[in-house]
Amino acid sequence: MxxxxxxxxxxxxxxxxxxxxxxxxxxxxxxxxxxxxxxxxxxxxxxxxxxxxxxxxxxxxxxxxxxxxxxxxxxxxxxxxxxxxxxxxxxxxxxxxxxxxxxxxxxxxxxxxxxxxxxxxxxxxxxxxxxxxxxxxxxxxxxxxxxxxxxxxxxxxxxxxxxxxxxxxxxxxxxHPTAPLFDQETQALKPRCVRALKRIFILCDHDMDGALNDEELNEFQVKCFNAPLQPAEIVGVKRVVQEKLHEGVNEFGLTLTGFLFLHALFIEKGRIETTWTVLRKFGYNDELKLRDDYLSIPNKKAPDQSVELTSEAIEFLKGIFSTFDDDKDEVLRESELEDLFSTAPESPWDEVPYRDAVERTPWRGLSLSGFLSEWALMTSLDPAQSIANLIYVGHNCNAESALNITRRRTVDRKKQHTERNVFQCLVFGPKRAGKSALLMSLLGKPFSENYIPTIGEQYVVNIVDQYKGNKKTLILREIPEDGVQKLLSDKESLAASDVAVFVYDSSSEHSLKAAIELLSNVARQGEETGVGMPCLLIAAKNDLDSNSTVNKDSAKICLDMRMDAPIPVSVKERDLNDVFSRIVNAAERPHLSIPETDLSRSRKRYRQIVSNTFMCLSVGAAATFIGLAAYRAYAARKNSSS
Known part of the structure; x- marks a missing residue:
C-alpha cells in the first residue's frame, strides 16, 4: 500500500x-x-x-x-x-x-x-x-x-x-480530486470516504478478525497496485501507524482505525492518487458510489414489467437483519440500522420516499417485515440502487442472482394469473376522501383527526397475509388530486402498477362524483394504451352517517362498469373489511375487475359484430361449398345413367 x-x-x-x-x-x-x-x-x-x-x-x-x-x-x-x-x-x-x-x-x-x-x-x-x-x-x-x-x-x-x-x-x-475524500478545515477524511474505505477493509479482512494480517495486506497491495509488499515494508507500514496511533495495530495486524489513518496520511502528504487507486480498484466513482459497470444492472424491461428480489437475496437480507440485531429483540433500532449501512455512502432510507414508507417507532425500531418491505420498495422503484446497497452491505451478488424481472402484465392477463410477489397499487381520490388515512392503516398506525393535505406523492409498503399463510408485499402509492393530470400525461405511467383504487367519502355525493371522474380518466387511458388494470372503489369514512344516494349511485356505477361493489371501510373504527387482502386479490387476477368504458364497450360490440359476420360468412361459404359438391355429384350420376 x-x-x-x-x-x-x-x-x-x-x-x-x-x-x-x-x-x-x-x-x-x-x-x-x-x-x-x-x-x-x-x-x-x-x-x-x-x-x-x-x-x-x-x-x-x-x-x-x-x-x-x-x-x-x-x-x-x-x-x-x-x-x-x-x-x-x-x-x-x-x-x-x-x-x-x-x-x-x-x-x-x-x-x-x-x-x-x-x-x-x-x-x-x-x-x-x-x-x-x-x-x-x-x-x-x-x-x-x-x-x-x-x-x-x-x-x-x-x-x-x-x-x-x-x-x-x-x-x-x-x-484525483481532494474534495470528495478530505475535509481541509478539519483535516480529516470525509464521512463518505470513511464508509467506502471501511467496506474495502471488511472485504479484505478474509478471516473476519477485525485486522489485516500480513497475508491480507499483501493480497490488498497486489490487487490495487499489482506489486507485492516485501516483509520489511509491511513491518515499516505497521511501525509508522503504531508510532502515531497505538490502536492502529493490534496482535492480529492493521486495524480499521490504522487503515483509515494511513489513507489520511497519504492525502496529507500529497499522495491522494494512492487512495483513489484503491477506491477505483474496488469500483468507486468520483462521488464515492459504485460505478454502473460494477453493478451489472439488469437489461431494459418493458413498462409493464416489475423488478423483485430473488429468494436468494431475501434470505441474505434475513441473515443481515439477524447479524445486526445486536440485542436480539427482532427489531433494528436506529443505531443498529446505521451500523448496517455504515459501508454504504449513506443510509438509503433517510430520504423520501423511503423515510416514512414503513412503520418505525423510536422505542421499537424496524421489524423484519418492515426491513424486507423497504427493500421491496427500493427494488421496485430503483433496481440499480437496490443492487448497489446489497453490495454495500456485503452481498457478493450480481443482478441475475439478486433481481428477478417479472413477466409482462399483458401476458399475465392472457394467462389469467400472475407470478408476482410484490404489487404496486395507485391510490386515487379527491381531497379529504381518506387516502392518507388508508395508507397509514396499512402500516397499522392509529387514526388521527388532524387533516394534513398530501404534498407530492407518498408511498407506504407492508406485507399482507393472504390465504393459507401466503404472504405478498403491497406498495400503496398515493396520487394527490392535483397530481393526476401530470401522472396521466405520461402514456406509460399506468403500466408499472398492478392495481388502482379510488377512495371517496361515502357520506359525500361530491366526493363520489370526483372519484368516478378520476376512475373514468384512468380507465380511458388504460383502454387507449392497452394497459388496462384492475380497479376498485373504496367507500371510506363508513363510520359517518350513511348517504343512501351515494350508496345507490356507487353500486349502479360498479354494475355498469362491471366492477366489484365498493368496499366500505372505516379507518377510524379500524373496520377495514379486509381491504388490503382484496386489493392483492385483484392484482393477482389481472384479467378481472378492469372497468368497462364507453370506448371498451363499443370496441367489444365491434369485435362481436366482426365475429358474427365472419361466422355468417363462414356458414354461407360452407353451405355454398356443400351445395356445389351435391350438384356435381348429381350431375355425375345423371351423365353416367345416360
Missing part, C-alpha cells in the same frame, strides 16, 4: 482553461508546457493546445484552452469556464496587483458563474521577482477563504521552472 500506478477512472480527457489578467503570462505558460521549451514569440491568444496521453503518467490526454481577459470576450470566457474540468488562474510574480486581483475579482467571478471545477493558482514570471517570498505563508489565507483552490504553485516559462507541474497538478485535481 506504499506505491503503485494511479488509475484515472473512465475519463477520456481533461479540459483545462487558463484565465487571469492581461500580461500575466498565460499564453507563454501554455506554449512552454506543450513545446517543453521557452518560446519568446508567442501570439497573444493560442488555439486549443493538446498534450498527448503519454505526457503524464496518468495516460489521459489534456486539452488546454487559452483565454482573453478583455471585456469584449467576457461571454466567450464564461462559456469556456463552464466547460472546464479544471481552471488554472494566473498572476504575475513581478506584479503584486495581479495577485490582489485573484481575491478581489477572479475567484469571486468563478463563484458568480457557479464554476465547480478545481482551481490551480499559478504565479508566472518567477524569474522576474526580486524580493524573497514565502508562497505557503502568503497563500494560506487565500486558500482558507476559497476552498476551491487545490494547489498554489509558482513557475517560470523563461527558465522552464515548474511549467509542466502546473498542468500536472491541474490534471491530478480532476483525476
Amino acid at each position: 506504499l506505491s503503485g500506478g494511479p488509475i484515472s477512472g473512465a475519463r477520456t480527457s481533461v479540459r483545462i482553461v487558463v484565465v487571469g489578467d492581461r500580461g500575466t503570462g498565460k499564453s507563454s505558460l501554455i506554449a512552454a508546457a506543450a513545446a517543453e521549451t521557452f518560446r519568446p514569440d508567442v501570439p497573444p491568444l493560442l488555439p486549443p493546445t493538446r498534450l498527448p496521453a503519454d505526457f503524464y503518467p496518468e495516460n489521459t490526454p489534456i486539452v488546454i484552452i487559452d483565454t482573453s481577459s478583455s471585456l469584449e470576450n467576457r461571454g466567450r470566457l464564461a462559456e469556456e469556464l463552464k466547460r472546464a474540468d479544471a481552471v488554472v488562474l494566473t498572476y504575475a510574480c513581478d506584479q503584486p496587483a495581479t495577485l490582489n486581483r485573484l481575491s478581489s475579482f477572479w475567484l469571486h467571478e468563478l463563484r458568480r458563474l457557479e464554476i465547480r471545477a478545481p482551481v490551480i493558482v499559478a504565479g508566472c514570471k518567477l524569474d522576474r521577482r526580486d524580493a524573497e517570498y514565502n508562497l505557503s505563508v502568503e497563500m494560506l489565507p487565500l486558500m482558507q477563504q476559497f476552498r476551491e483552490i487545490e494547489t498554489c504553485i509558482e513557475c517560470s516559462a523563461a527558465n522552464m521552472l515548474q511549467v509542466q507541474e502546473v498542468f500536472y497538478f491541474a490534471q491530478k485535481a480532476v483525476l
Whole structure:
C-alpha cells in the first residue's frame, strides 16, 4: 500500500482553461508546457493546445484552452469556464496587483458563474521577482477563504521552472480530486470516504478478525497496485501507524482505525492518487458510489414489467437483519440500522420516499417485515440502487442472482394469473376522501383527526397475509388530486402498477362524483394504451352517517362498469373489511375487475359484430361449398345413367 500506478477512472480527457489578467503570462505558460521549451514569440491568444496521453503518467490526454481577459470576450470566457474540468488562474510574480486581483475579482467571478471545477493558482514570471517570498505563508489565507483552490504553485516559462507541474497538478485535481475524500478545515477524511474505505477493509479482512494480517495486506497491495509488499515494508507500514496511533495495530495486524489513518496520511502528504487507486480498484466513482459497470444492472424491461428480489437475496437480507440485531429483540433500532449501512455512502432510507414508507417507532425500531418491505420498495422503484446497497452491505451478488424481472402484465392477463410477489397499487381520490388515512392503516398506525393535505406523492409498503399463510408485499402509492393530470400525461405511467383504487367519502355525493371522474380518466387511458388494470372503489369514512344516494349511485356505477361493489371501510373504527387482502386479490387476477368504458364497450360490440359476420360468412361459404359438391355429384350420376 506504499506505491503503485494511479488509475484515472473512465475519463477520456481533461479540459483545462487558463484565465487571469492581461500580461500575466498565460499564453507563454501554455506554449512552454506543450513545446517543453521557452518560446519568446508567442501570439497573444493560442488555439486549443493538446498534450498527448503519454505526457503524464496518468495516460489521459489534456486539452488546454487559452483565454482573453478583455471585456469584449467576457461571454466567450464564461462559456469556456463552464466547460472546464479544471481552471488554472494566473498572476504575475513581478506584479503584486495581479495577485490582489485573484481575491478581489477572479475567484469571486468563478463563484458568480457557479464554476465547480478545481482551481490551480499559478504565479508566472518567477524569474522576474526580486524580493524573497514565502508562497505557503502568503497563500494560506487565500486558500482558507476559497476552498476551491487545490494547489498554489509558482513557475517560470523563461527558465522552464515548474511549467509542466502546473498542468500536472491541474490534471491530478480532476483525476484525483481532494474534495470528495478530505475535509481541509478539519483535516480529516470525509464521512463518505470513511464508509467506502471501511467496506474495502471488511472485504479484505478474509478471516473476519477485525485486522489485516500480513497475508491480507499483501493480497490488498497486489490487487490495487499489482506489486507485492516485501516483509520489511509491511513491518515499516505497521511501525509508522503504531508510532502515531497505538490502536492502529493490534496482535492480529492493521486495524480499521490504522487503515483509515494511513489513507489520511497519504492525502496529507500529497499522495491522494494512492487512495483513489484503491477506491477505483474496488469500483468507486468520483462521488464515492459504485460505478454502473460494477453493478451489472439488469437489461431494459418493458413498462409493464416489475423488478423483485430473488429468494436468494431475501434470505441474505434475513441473515443481515439477524447479524445486526445486536440485542436480539427482532427489531433494528436506529443505531443498529446505521451500523448496517455504515459501508454504504449513506443510509438509503433517510430520504423520501423511503423515510416514512414503513412503520418505525423510536422505542421499537424496524421489524423484519418492515426491513424486507423497504427493500421491496427500493427494488421496485430503483433496481440499480437496490443492487448497489446489497453490495454495500456485503452481498457478493450480481443482478441475475439478486433481481428477478417479472413477466409482462399483458401476458399475465392472457394467462389469467400472475407470478408476482410484490404489487404496486395507485391510490386515487379527491381531497379529504381518506387516502392518507388508508395508507397509514396499512402500516397499522392509529387514526388521527388532524387533516394534513398530501404534498407530492407518498408511498407506504407492508406485507399482507393472504390465504393459507401466503404472504405478498403491497406498495400503496398515493396520487394527490392535483397530481393526476401530470401522472396521466405520461402514456406509460399506468403500466408499472398492478392495481388502482379510488377512495371517496361515502357520506359525500361530491366526493363520489370526483372519484368516478378520476376512475373514468384512468380507465380511458388504460383502454387507449392497452394497459388496462384492475380497479376498485373504496367507500371510506363508513363510520359517518350513511348517504343512501351515494350508496345507490356507487353500486349502479360498479354494475355498469362491471366492477366489484365498493368496499366500505372505516379507518377510524379500524373496520377495514379486509381491504388490503382484496386489493392483492385483484392484482393477482389481472384479467378481472378492469372497468368497462364507453370506448371498451363499443370496441367489444365491434369485435362481436366482426365475429358474427365472419361466422355468417363462414356458414354461407360452407353451405355454398356443400351445395356445389351435391350438384356435381348429381350431375355425375345423371351423365353416367345416360
